[in-house]
Amino acid sequence: MKFSRILFYLSLITAAAFLLSGYGYQWDLWGLGTGFTVLRYSAYSAIALTAVSAGTYWFVRNSGFLAKAFTIIAFLLMGSATATALYWQQEARSVPPIHDISTDLDNPPAFSAIVRLRTDAPNPPEYAGEETAQAQREAYPGIQPIILPDSVQPVMDHAVDLILDRDWEIVAINRDALRIEATEKLAWFGFKDDVVLRFTETDEGTRVDMRSKSRIGRSDVGVNAKRIDRFLTDLENRVE
Missing domain, CATH: 1.20.58 (Methane Monooxygenase Hydroxylase; Chain G, domain 1)
Structure with missing residues (x-):
């Protein structure tokens, strides 16, 4: 006893x-x-x-x-x-020790409004480079842009709704530049990961690219890739 x-x-x-x-x-x-x-x-x-x-x-x-x-x-x-x-x-x-994931590795969506929020962050807002891109290609080949059969503005509306559903902080919605920027704060350590969504009008509808990057840490233990995959899957389901 x-x-x-x-x-x-x-x-x-x-x-x-x-x-x-x-x-x-x-x-x-x-x-x-x-x-x-x-x-x-x-x-x-x-x-x-x-x-x-x-x-x-x-x-x-x-x-x-x-x-x-x-x-x-x-x-x-x-x-x-x-x-x-x-x-x-x-x-x-x-997973590879990377922390910057993008659906477009040739022209990753760039942060704009979020740049000022990353001033003191160990990981800079610029894309991490070709070494990271190659590591992503090998580890996460399924991280790709999606094409949705709808015009840009309604797709952006759906994306905003999903962001709000996830309780992410919306930093900027730029309907002229067709970009949304947001931040997710992780529960335990309170790490902040930044997200940018880029919308491009195509003949088939709207192409959506997404980038997610951690502010701190060499490895994100797969969190950014999972975030992109789940968000874009939910966006596809909502639009279709």
């Missing part, structure tokens, strides 16, 4: 540290390096406590309700933290 209670409290502390690693950075309690250090060591602790709680349950399985409850809760908390850490580790290993 006593060991199960200690295990439970250690799991609560570890779970809190795991969550606060990101929120502490977002709330300016510490820097990014400290946040990643807290995340790394709390993940190590979670893995160890998951194994310990699983083994402990074998010894307390015939004990009272509280001993079993403390052990099960500890296992569930630490198992969740472990699964989250392993998931993101696998994601990071499965």
Whole structure:
């Protein structure tokens, strides 16, 4: 009973540290390096406590309700933290270390209104270059522009609706330049990724290009590519 209670409290502390690693950075309690250090060591602790709680349950399985409850809760908390850490580790290993994704690699949509918001960002607003383009071609061949059977302005209206549905911050809607710029703030660490949509009238309707770039970090662990793929898929479904 006593060991199960200690295990439970250690799991609560570890779970809190795991969550606060990101929120502490977002709330300016510490820097990014400290946040990643807290995340790394709390993940190590979670893995160890998951194994310990699983083994402990074998010894307390015939004990009272509280001993079993403390052990099960500890296992569930630490198992969740472990699964989250392993998931993101696998994601990071499965994608190239790039953070700038575009449907048009020959002429990527350029940021305009967002440039002033990236003044202090480690990653500049300019496109990352041919090395990034080649890495994207190999890792994300499905990231391509879409052609929609509608005129430009209605397609832009649908895109604005989707952006609002996602709670992204709209930075600019330029109907003369046929461009929309927006920012998504990620929940945990509060990282900000910027998006620009470019609309081009064609004989078939409207071509939509999209670019998504992280303000910080060498690798986006695949987030920008997923954002573009999901957004353009939803836009296709809404227009058609």
